Amino acid sequence: MTAANRQPAVLALGSNLGDRLTTLTAAISALEQVPGLELTGVSPVYESAAVKVDGVDDDAPRYLNLVVGIRYTGAPHALLDAVNAIENDYGRVRVERWGDRTLDIDIIVFGSVSLHDERLSIPHPRAAERDFVLAPWLDLDPEAVIPGRGPVRTLLGAIDATLTPYAVLPSAGGNR
Numbered sequence: 001m002t003a004a005n006r007q008p009a010v011l012a013l014g015s016n017l018g019d020r021l022t023t024l025t026a027a028i029s030a031l032e033q034v035p036g037l038e039l040t041g042v043s044p045v046y047e048s049a050a051v052k053v054d055g056v057d058d059d060a061p062r063y064l065n066l067v068v069g070i071r072y073t074g075a076p077h078a079l080l081d082a083v084n085a086i087e088n089d090y091g092r093v094r095v096e097r098w099g100d101r102t103l104d105i106d107i108i109v110f111g112s113v114s115l116h117d118e119r120l121s122i123p124h125p126r127a128a129e130r131d132f133v134l135a136p137w138l139d140l141d142p143e144a145v146i147p148g149r150g151p152v153r154t155l156l157g158a159i160d161a162t163l164t165p166y167a168v169l170p171s172a173g174g175n176r
């Protein structure tokens with residue numbers, strides 16, 4: 001793919017261990033260094049209780065979450081490799097599914113791509129139920145849609161959201 005046909009994509013970032021805001025800020029800088037990746041927007045940061053496999057865990061460290069808009073010249077799996085490398089650089093250790101982590105980066109949508117294989121599912125299969133993805137994404141793009149699921153505004157309206165606005169990063173911006 002050439003620079004002329006970069007795909008718009010949305011990434012969701014989360015952290016509930018360590019210096020969460022510093023990690024998220026550093027991760028955004030690291031994303032900007034990925035060859036072929038251009039940052040187009042950074043949402044506000046929200047805080048929320050950790051959602052675990054068996055429900056909300058009020059005893060677990062709370063999460064900070066944000067989403068970023070990007071344009072990317074490569075393929076979806078190359079983007080996954082890049083975000084996995086950044087997660088590893090920031091000390092991400094996979095212990096359990098939905099376990100606590102220093103940094104999580106999910107690919108939410110990638111253009112109009114629909115793909116499901118053993119490494120990657122796009123659109124992200126759980127994004128439509130996650131207030132910590134939908135709320136910051138709506139801030140970034142009020143017209144956002146998850147292909148096959150509907151407008152982010154409608155999806156968020158169907159959820160009992162329990163997020164708290166936490167911060168706006170100096171790098172934040174809806175339209176670059």
Ligand SMILES: Nc1ncnc2c1ncn2[C@@H]1O[C@H](COP(=O)(O)OP(=O)(O)OP(=O)(O)O)[C@@H](O)[C@H]1O
Nearest residue numbers: 097098099104105106107108119120121122124126
């Ligand atoms: N859209 C996607 N974005 C990021 N990773 C994905 C995606 N679809 C599938 N994966 C795969 O999921 C694997 C496990 O991801 P991870 O351990 O971060 O899951 P999780 O964050 O605990 O849960 P969840 O996927 O519900 O957010 C990754 O190694 C990756 O191969």
Ligand SMILES: Nc1nc2c(c(=O)[nH]1)N=C(CO)CN2
Nearest residue numbers: 014048049050051063098132
């Ligand atoms: N509040 C919150 N809970 C979570 C999050 C997250 O980013 N925020 N990510 C998870 C796995 O990706 C599991 N649970």
